Amino acid sequence: MAQRIERVAVFGLGKVGELVAEMLTDSDFAVVGHDARATVSPDARFTARVTDVTDPAATRAALADVDAVVSCLPFHLNIAVAEAAGELGVHYFDLTEDVPTTNRVIELADQGGDAAFVPQCGLAPGLIGIIGASMAKEFDSVRSIELKVGALPQNPTGLLGYAVNWSAEGVVNEYLNDAEVLRGGLAQLVPAMTDTERVLIGGVELEAALTSGGLGTMCRTYAGQVARLDYKTLRYPGHFQQMRFLFDELRLRDRRDLVGELIVDAKPPVNDDIVYLHAAVEGVKHSKPFRENYVRGYLPCDIGGHRWRAISWTTAASAVAVVELVAAGRLPRTGFIRQEDIGFAALCDTKAGRRFAHAGR
Known part of the structure; x- marks a missing residue:
């Protein structure tokens, strides 16, 4: 049986990544954020570490003690993270819109293993x-x-x-x-x-x-x-x-x-x-x-306690809601998961996803 999700790494603490980490914390996950600078709000509720995600050894070390990773990195850095996650049996999520990246993630999912691969969890695709x-x-x-x-x-x-x-x-x-x-x-x-x-x-x-x-x-x-x-x-x-x-x-x-x-x-x-x-x-x-x-x-x-741009919170809420669904067993915990296989009603039933049902006009 695939592992449950309790501990989550977030790679990239930029415009969206910091909020992803905060919302995952709010959804009761233990979160560690990784970034080249790791400059986050003083009142951040998650641990932030300085990590060179272009270094394969550093990437694997960051994934060694977590159950899942959400990559909020530029698209060209995602494949290396996905490959490391596949090797270590860590559930993988990202926000990419890059087609070659997703094709590589599908190849990794097809190799089997005890992890879910869920790319494209942002707005579009997502x-x-x-x-x-x-x-x-x-x-x-x-x-x-x-x-x-x-x-x-x-x-x-x-x-x-x-x-x-x-x-x-x-x-x-x-x-x-x-x-x-x-x-x-x-x-x-x-x-x-x-x-x-x-x-x-x-x-x-x-x-x-x-x-x-x-x-x-x-x-x-x-x-x-x-x-x-x-x-x-x-x-x-x-x-x-x-x-x-x-x-x-x-x-x-x-x-x-x-x-x-x-x-x-x-x-x-x-x-x-x-x-x-x-x-x-x-x-x-x-x-x-x-x-x-x-x-x-x-x-x-x-x-x-912070004001977040619309693009930041909508992207983060979508990604975190999908993590919640996998963690709860409402989505498969192994293999490749297409966004079109995720029900919008189920997504809105998560803590992060409820905002979509109530915040829009």
């Missing part, structure tokens, strides 16, 4: 796929699943109308890597930042365009069953036109690091952010044609 798949299960038949997420400033300025509250590296990858979609039930790769459409949420005009990584494993799951499936990122109108100018007319597609530096400098993080979720399923429900929408806007909130 929560939005859980919501869309849960909605689809209530239909007699499904012809389309449309998923959209936007992490945005509430009060945008300039032509980009943006603030880098998430990883600049991750954003650039989403904009430049091809997006996987289903069209006619077949998986296809199409250029990111295409198929732009106008979206209205609560009277706020937004635009949505295809971006990479947001679907996780859903294309494999629904191929041949659903005619249309896609994931799009929500931005304020005109944003994608400006990004195409940056990448194409200024010829910066091959200079991703530079683009990341430029947008962080030009559009630094803000505290007054909002996270939009928009999931829509069309098909036949109760023997009649039907379209169901799940639309929410999540604002910053207070957790543990």
Whole structure:
């Protein structure tokens, strides 16, 4: 039988990792955080250690006395952590949107062992796929699943109308890597930042365009069953036109690091952010044609005596809720777990996940 989860390591104590550690503590796990600097709030309720996670020996030492690890590191560091977790029989969770990383995690899960491998536990992939798949299960038949997420400033300025509250590296990858979609039930790769459409949420005009990584494993799951499936990122109108100018007319597609530096400098993080979720399923429900929408806007909130940005707490709550479900035996404790196999109602029934049922508007 796979091990229970009582002790959890959190790798990366940045914008989201510190809150993941706090929320895991709040959910009664014993938590140790690891970071190159380990600078956390003075009143943090978990142990923080300085650890070089690029050092294989240090990574294995950090995993030696825990049952699970949640990696909140940049995507390119996750594979080494997943491989170490697999060797030591430690349950593995991450927030990545990187497709090659997830493919490697699936390979590790297929090797057997006494641990669960649950990547992509953030917002997209992650929560939005859980919501869309849960909605689809209530239909007699499904012809389309449309998923959209936007992490945005509430009060945008300039032509980009943006603030880098998430990883600049991750954003650039989403904009430049091809997006996987289903069209006619077949998986296809199409250029990111295409198929732009106008979206209205609560009277706020937004635009949505295809971006990479947001679907996780859903294309494999629904191929041949659903005619249309896609994931799009929500931005304020005109944003994608400006990004195409940056990448194409200024010829910066091959200079991703530079683009990341430029947008962080030009559009630094803000505290007054909002996270939009928009999931829509069309098909036949109760023997009649039907379209169901799940639309929410999540604002910053207070957790543990601190004000947390919307992108931070929504991402952290999604990840911690999944850890809770595995720990409670409500999800398998071995093998690869797809986000679309997680029920949204079950997620909202966890201590961390209850916020999604009550905080959105």
